[in-house]
Amino acid sequence: MKERSCSSAVLIILAALWSVSAQADWALNMTEGVTEVSRSIYSLHMQIFWICVVIAIAVFSVMFWSIIHHRKSVGAKAEQFHENTTVELIWTIVPVLILVAMAVPATTTLIEMYDTSDSDVDIQVTGYQWKWQYQYLGEDLSFFSNLSTNPDEINNKVEKNKNYLLEVDEPLVVPIGKKIRFLVTSNDVIHSWWVPAFAVKRDAIPGFINESWTRIDEVGTYRGQCAELCGKDHGFMPIVVQAVTDEDYALWLTEKKASIAAEVAAAARVWSLEELMVRGEQVYQKNCAACHQVGGQGISPMFPALKASAIATQAEQRDAHIKIVLEGRAGTAMQAYGAQLSAVELAAVITYERNAWGNDTGDIITPQSIQSMLKSK
Amino acid sequence: MTSAVDHHHGPATGMTRWLFTTNHKDIGSMYLIFSLLMFFIGGSMALIIRMELVEPGLQVVQPEFFNQMTTMHGLIMVFGAVMPAFVGLANWMVPLMIGAPDMALPRLNNFSFWLLPFAFFMLLSTLVMDGGAPDFGWTFYAPLSTTYAPPSVTFFIFAIHLAGVSSILGAINVIVTIMNMRAPSMSYMKMPLFVWTWLITAFLLVAVMPVLAGTVTMMLTDIHFGTSFFDAGGGGDPVLFQHLFWFFGHPEVYIMILPAFGIISQIVPTFSRKPLFGYASMVYATSSIALLSFTVWAHHMFTVGIPLVGELFFMYATMLISVPTGVKVFNWVATMFRGSMTFETPMLFAIAFIVLFTIGGFSGLMLAISPADFQYHDTYFVVAHFHYVLVPGAVFSIMAAAYYWMPKWTGNMYDEYLGKCHFWCSFVGLNLTFFPMHFVGLAGMPRRIPDYSIQFADFNLVSSLGGFLFGFSQLIFVLVVVKCVKGGKKAEAVVWEGAEGLEWQVPSPAPYHTFETPPEVK
Numbered sequence: 001m002k003e004r005s006c007s008s009a010v011l012i013i014l015a016a017l018w019s020v021s022a023q024a025d026w027a028l029n030m031t032e033g034v035t036e037v038s039r040s041i042y043s044l045h046m047q048i049f050w051i052c053v054v055i056a057i058a059v060f061s062v063m064f065w066s067i068i069h070h071r072k073s074v075g076a077k078a079e080q081f082h083e084n085t086t087v088e089l090i091w092t093i094v095p096v097l098i099l100v101a102m103a104v105p106a107t108t109t110l111i112e113m114y115d116t117s118d119s120d121v122d123i124q125v126t127g128y129q130w131k132w133q134y135q136y137l138g139e140d141l142s143f144f145s146n147l148s149t150n151p152d153e154i155n156n157k158v159e160k161n162k163n164y165l166l167e168v169d170e171p172l173v174v175p176i177g178k179k180i181r182f183l184v185t186s187n188d189v190i191h192s193w194w195v196p197a198f199a200v201k202r203d204a205i206p207g208f209i210n211e212s213w214t215r216i217d218e219v220g221t222y223r224g225q226c227a228e229l230c231g232k233d234h235g236f237m238p239i240v241v242q243a244v245t246d247e248d249y250a251l252w253l254t255e256k257k258a259s260i261a262a263e264v265a266a267a268a269r270v271w272s273l274e275e276l277m278v279r280g281e282q283v284y285q286k287n288c289a290a291c292h293q294v295g296g297q298g299i300s301p302m303f304p305a306l307k308a309s310a311i312a313t314q315a316e317q318r319d320a321h322i323k324i325v326l327e328g329r330a331g332t333a334m335q336a337y338g339a340q341l342s343a344v345e346l347a348a349v350i351t352y353e354r355n356a357w358g359n360d361t362g363d364i365i366t367p368q369s370i371q372s373m374l375k376s377k
Numbered sequence: 378m379t380s381a382v383d384h385h386h387g388p389a390t391g392m393t394r395w396l397f398t399t400n401h402k403d404i405g406s407m408y409l410i411f412s413l414l415m416f417f418i419g420g421s422m423a424l425i426i427r428m429e430l431v432e433p434g435l436q437v438v439q440p441e442f443f444n445q446m447t448t449m450h451g452l453i454m455v456f457g458a459v460m461p462a463f464v465g466l467a468n469w470m471v472p473l474m475i476g477a478p479d480m481a482l483p484r485l486n487n488f489s490f491w492l493l494p495f496a497f498f499m500l501l502s503t504l505v506m507d508g509g510a511p512d513f514g515w516t517f518y519a520p521l522s523t524t525y526a527p528p529s530v531t532f533f534i535f536a537i538h539l540a541g542v543s544s545i546l547g548a549i550n551v552i553v554t555i556m557n558m559r560a561p562s563m564s565y566m567k568m569p570l571f572v573w574t575w576l577i578t579a580f581l582l583v584a585v586m587p588v589l590a591g592t593v594t595m596m597l598t599d600i601h602f603g604t605s606f607f608d609a610g611g612g613g614d615p616v617l618f619q620h621l622f623w624f625f626g627h628p629e630v631y632i633m634i635l636p637a638f639g640i641i642s643q644i645v646p647t648f649s650r651k652p653l654f655g656y657a658s659m660v661y662a663t664s665s666i667a668l669l670s671f672t673v674w675a676h677h678m679f680t681v682g683i684p685l686v687g688e689l690f691f692m693y694a695t696m697l698i699s700v701p702t703g704v705k706v707f708n709w710v711a712t713m714f715r716g717s718m719t720f721e722t723p724m725l726f727a728i729a730f731i732v733l734f735t736i737g738g739f740s741g742l743m744l745a746i747s748p749a750d751f752q753y754h755d756t757y758f759v760v761a762h763f764h765y766v767l768v769p770g771a772v773f774s775i776m777a778a779a780y781y782w783m784p785k786w787t788g789n790m791y792d793e794y795l796g797k798c799h800f801w802c803s804f805v806g807l808n809l810t811f812f813p814m815h816f817v818g819l820a821g822m823p824r825r826i827p828d829y830s831i832q833f834a835d836f837n838l839v840s841s842l843g844g845f846l847f848g849f850s851q852l853i854f855v856l857v858v859v860k861c862v863k864g865g866k867k868a869e870a871v872v873w874e875g876a877e878g879l880e881w882q883v884p885s886p887a888p889y890h891t892f893e894t895p896p897e898v899k
Contacts, residue, residue, distance in 0.1 A: 026835055027820035030752055037748075045749045052739035059710060060732065066713045067728070071720075072650070078717040078875075082652040091707045092700060099696045102746065107689060109748040114685045129525075154828060156434040164433060165830045189521040190615060192680060192755060196821045201751045203681045205616060206520065207609020210682035227680075227755040227823045229514045231521060232441045235826030299441065301508050302527060330610075333525060 031196050034218045034243075038199035040109045048102060116211040119181035121174065127184075127191030127204035127226070129333055130233035130290060133340070134172050137183075141257060144340060145170045146286050147236050151294075154236075166223040169286070171240035173256075175249035176216045184210040187335065189231060195224035195241055203228055216243040231333070233290050267343040267367035273351065276364065280352025283345045288353075291333060296357040303333070307357040318354075318363060322373060325350055338374055343367040387889050396491075399483030400889060401468045404490050406786070408465025409779070411493060413855070415457030416772075418501070420848050422450040427810075427844035430837050435828055443827035444512035445504070451515025452533075455633070456540045457497050459767070462775045463636040464489075464547045467575050470782065471551060473880040473887060474569045476560030476896040481553040489546035496539035503529035514825060516626070519607035519618040523599045530600065534593045541586045548582035551575055560879070560895040566660070567898060569878050570653065573660055574639030577667045581628045581635070584671075589625040592618065616681055623674035631670045634766060635663055637734075637774030638705055641727050643878070644781055645709050648724035649716030650875035655708040662701035662708075669698050679750045688747050695745035699738065706735050721873070722796035726777035729769055729804055737765030740815065755825075758818025764811045768847075769804075776803075776854065783861055784868035788886030791861040795853055802850035809843025 032042045070076040122137040128144075135142040148169045152158045161167075174180050184193050186204035194201040198214040216222075224239040244252065285294070292298050296307035306312045311321050325346060328336035337346060347367040354363045388394045388403065398404060425446050429437045438446070468486065472479055480486045503510040508527035511517065522530060555576045559568070568576075595606040596618075605611025607618045638659075646653045653659065675683055675691040683691075709731050718724070740762040744753050753759060776799075783791050813836035818824075822833045829837065868885040879898070883891045 026816075027832060028816045030819040031821070041748050041752055044746055045743065045752070048743050048746055048749065052742065056735065056739065059706060059735065063710045063713060063728075063731070066710070066716070067718065070649075070714065070716050070718055072717045073719070076715075076717045078650040079715040080652060081715075082654050082656065082712075083658075084711075087711070088655055088658055088704070092704060095700050095703050099699070103693060103696060106692065106746045106748055110688060110692070111685065113748060113751070114688075154435055156436065160433055160831055162831065165828060189525050190518055194755075194823070196752060199748075199752055201680050201754060205609075205681065207613075207615065208682065224821070225823050225826075229444070229518070229521065229825045231512075231525060232444065234444075235440065235823075235828050 033197045033199055034216055034220065034222070035198050035214050036217075037109070037113055037214070038197065040105075040112070041199045044106055044109060047105070051098060051102065113212075116181050116213045118179060119213060120178040121180045122183065123172070123174070123180060124183040124185070124209075125193050125204065127186040127188075127193065127230065127237075128335060128340075129188050129231050130226075130237040132172075132193070132237065132239060133187075136253075139253065139257075141253065141260070143170050143256070143260075145172065145240070147238055149236075163223070165236065166225070166238045166240070168238055168240045171221070171242045173242045173244060173249065173252050174216065175246050176219055176243045177246075179213055179215050182212045182214075184212060188333065190228050191226050191230045191237070192228035193224075193239060194227040195222050195239055197222040197224075198241075201227055219243055219245060236290075263342045263344060267347075267371060271344070271347065271364075271367065273355070273362075273364050276348045276351040277355060279344065280348035280350075281356070283341065283349040284352050284356075287337065287341070288349065296353070296359075306353050307359065312353050313359050313361055315361070315363075321354070322350055322365065322370070326370075326373065343370045343374070346370045397487070399479070399487050401472050401480045401483070401486065402786075402887065402889065404480075404486050405465045405467075405469030407490055408461050408468060408493075411490075412458050412462035412465060412775075413858075415453050415461070415497065417851070419450050419453035419458055420851065422446045422453070424844060424848050426450065427841040429827055430829070431841045432838065433829055433831050433834055438827070440827045441509060441512060444514075444825070445510040447825055448511045448514055448517075449500070449504070452500065452511070453497070454767075455515065455629070456537070457493075457500075459633050459771045459775070460544060461493060463575075463578070463633070463771075464544075466571075466636065466640070466775070466778050466782075467547075467551050469786065470778075470880060471554060471572055471575060472558070473785075473883065473891060474572050474878055475555065475558060475563060476879045476892045476898065477554060477558035478890065478892050480550050481558055482550045485546050486550055489543045489550065492539050492543040492546075496536045496543065499532050499539070500536035503532050506532070516622060517596075518622070519596060519599070519615050520609075523596050523607055526600070531597065534597050537593050538590060541590050544582050545586045548579035548586075551579040552583070555579075560892070560898050563898045566657065569639075570642035570656070570659055570663075571636070571639035574635045574642075574663050577663050578632050578635045581632050581667055581670065585625045585628045585632075588621060589629075592621040592625065595621075616678075619678050619681060620674070623677045624671075626677065627674040628667075628670045630763075630766075631666060633771045634734075635667065637730070637771050638663060640774045640778045640781075641709060641730055644723050644727040644777055645712050645731075647781075647873050647875045647877070648721065648727070649713050649718050651712060651716040653708070654711035654714075655704070658704055659708055662704045665701040666698060669694060669701070673698060676745060676747075676750070679747050680754050692745060692747040696742065699742050699745070702738055706731060706738075717875075719874075721780075722791070722793060722800055723777045723781035725797065725800045726773045726780065729800070730773045730777065733765055733769030733773070733808075737762055737770060740765065753818065755823055756818035757814040757822045757824055760824050761811050761814035761818055764807075764814070768807050768811065773803075776800075779854075779858075781873075782880070783858070784872040785880060785883075785885050785887055787861050787865075788868055789861050789863075789865035790868050790872075791857050791865065795857045795860070799850060799853040799857060802853065803847055806843050806845075806847030806850055810840050810847055811843075813837075813839045813843075 030045055032039055124135040126133040131144050131146045133144050145168045148167050149165055153160045184202040184204045186206045191204040193204055200212050200214050202210045202212040220243055222241045226237045291303035292306050298305035311317045326338035328334050344367045347365045347370045350365045354361045429443055506529045511533045513522040598604040599606050605613035607613050607615050642653055673695045676695040744750055780796055817833045817836045822829055870884050871881045879896055
């Protein structure tokens with residue numbers, strides 16, 4: 001009886017393992033990546049790994065041989081030696097030599113990684129709680145990149161797709177074969193920008209600009225994640241990089257700039273409450289819901305509620321509400337969105353906050369009023 | 378002569394015995410029991426973490442609580458479980474091993490213990506505060522732990538202060554005891570290695586705990602008094618925090634492993650029935666590790682953007698540490714070679730320590746290679762590495778020590794069958810838990826995330842199953858301890874056939890007062 005429950009437990013575990021295996025793989029090792037640096041790092045990793053394996057086999061063989069042969073139960077008599085200068089010297093000097101042999105290629109690779117000179121493309125990467133901003137220096141192009149995974153997948157209401165948690169709304173697009181320099185910094189806490197396929201990992205630190213670089217060999221989509229604990233949604237700020245050919249890159253730059261110009265032009269027309277609410281909800285989900293929650297109830301006391309709050313319902317607080325969204329609140333997680341979102345998005349999201357969840361003020365914030373407030377600042 | 382009569386009294390009765398005791402054995406026991414309690418509290422938090430990570434998606438807890446669990450698990454295990462356990466072992470064993478009647482500063486000893494329950498009560502109370510417990514990782518990097526921290530961070534700072542004061546006082550006591558109270562003719566180079574490693578550890582504690590205290594005080598003034606030590610917006614420097622933290626943090630790692638080296642160096646010769654190979658080189662290796670530990674802190678910071686020359690210096694210095702560490706492992710193996718071994722529970726834990734700690738050492742050497750660290754840093758590979766040196770390292774050595782000296786403490790033999798069950802379940806459980814973490818780390822899974830992409834699902838499930846096996850196996854240890862305290866086969870003075878040292882000259886259980894006249898040392 002006991003045996004049967006035991007074996008059925010094993011079966012359940014195996015079945016559980018099998019069911020997840022269906023969608024996952026049993027990857028064991030580091031990726032070789034798609035850059036020269038990532039391949040050098042991979043080969044360093046394998047070298048040091050095999051050195052460790054060889055030493056481990058030598059040491060543990062002696063140990064297990066002793067355990068098997070020098071046990072009291074097989075009649076082993078203990079010897080009483082307790083030092084041997086020659087042996088001790090050997091096992092001090094040989095490891096030093098191995099380390100020197102290892103330090104040489106490691107130093108060469110490190111010097112290569114630190115050489116950020118002569119870049120073709122410069123991109124400033126700024127970490128925010130919990131998204132990335134990419135600014136193409138000299139191109140007058142800047143945008144934010146947010147997680148695009150459906151919250152229902154995270155909350156197990158629908159099936160997870162194969163890029164679960166590794167997908168964004170606006171990927172970083174870069175050309176292949178060009179030396180790309182990343183200038184990495186942060187707007188709030190420390191983040192770390194990591195794409196394993198490039199072996200680029202740089203901490204994004206407020207007040208500092210760190211440099212790193214890569215030259216990608218192959219066209220493709222490469223995925224990474226924030227690697228430094230940065231608060232609640234640290235696990236939900238992925239990085240997606242699309243490496244494309246030179247021509248595709250030039251095409252993309254033109255299209256991207258055009259779509260940003262269209263967004264700016266949209267601020268001039270008249271928006272109805274319904275239109276603003278629809279757009280506002282999208283903007284809110286992407287930028288605000290992580291802290292203030294989908295239902296506007298917040299998480300006390302770190303992230304205040306907006307639903308039924310004084311600031312989002314009282315008429316005399318209207319300007320204060322707009323000001324906080326535009327300028328942020330120092331010393332808290334509330335960022336200055338004036339520089340992050342377009343006038344239309346700002347108008348829409350503030351309108352949404354003043355009318356959703358029963359706040360029902362009927363207020364319409366126009367993109368024009370946002371523009372004039374931004375100008376007067 | 379009332380003093381002569383007083384001198385031979387037994388313990389007081391009731392609660393006052395434990396509140397007011399100055400006896401090193403009572404205080405040692407209290408430290409050990411406290412540490413076991415914290416081990417279970419910190420362990421339960423680890424199981425909550427493993428429950429959430431069984432499969433992708435959020436099932437059990439929300440991200441904000443997950444971060445509180447990882448933070449509190451780390452803090453409690455480091456400051457509440459491992460460090461007090463070693464202090465407890467030092468309290469019990471150092472006087473017995475050097476032939477001293479007690480610790481040199483008995484009242485201070487009582488004070489340093491009783492600070493701990495208050496420190497950890499304060500730390501645990503943050504769990505029920507508005508905004509929750511600290512959620513910024515046990516390394517509490519600013520500005521996440523200052524500008525962006527929950528209000529409970531102030532209680533965390535004071536808890537660290539209290540635990541730090543306790544550690545410093547405990548360390549001073551160990552230093553004074555070892556330097557002044559050794560039996561006549563026990564020269565430094567005749568001291569048992571457990572005493573040696575603890576002496577060096579105590580110096581490390583006195584050197585770095587004040588740095589930690591200073592760091593958290595700077596956080597305190599940043600949060601409440603308008604300074605900007607770590608706030609770039611006010612002209613401060615968030616990286617300064619990391620330098621200060623790791624200047625404490627790296628020696629702290631050795632604080633948690635040097636006493637373990639001492640324990641293993643006591644146990645392996647006993648069960649090999651052969652003297653320790655290379656006693657002198659063990660002493661020198663331990664000292665070099667301690668000195669080097671002050672010169673490697675920035676290897677925790679390879680990706681923060683320190684200059685190339687700094688990066689190279691810290692890489693070379695870190696690689697160098699593997700030499701004295703290797704010497705220790707070679708010495709233990711040479712001690713076992715041509716011995717006459719038996720495999721009671723303490724020896725099983727000691728052998729597992731040597732094998733698994735060495736694996737943790739190898740991954741440490743890999744992490745030292747700075748270019749490769751750009752891929753390993755802040756992934757599960759690091760989590761695997763430090764759990765391999767801390768669980769089968771520090772924790773297994775503490776378990777080994779408990780089994781080794783329990784008959785001396787209680788006067789009864791523990792249940793060998795249950796001890797071996799405890800060992801094998803722990804051994805299988807921990808390898809299932811932590812070995813797959815190497816794989817997911819190399820494949821690219823960052824640490825400290827409550828949810829992960831689907832390619833990491835298989836190994837995380839294995840880790841979680843292993844975690845539960847390891848966690849629940851520790852209940853066997855409680856059973857062993859309770860049974861052993863209650864009764865069992867009477868232990869002799871020399872509990873183990875090959876055991877050498879002064880602690881085996883006193884009867885089992887060790888009387889309340891021992892070595893009132895100094896013993897002879899061969």
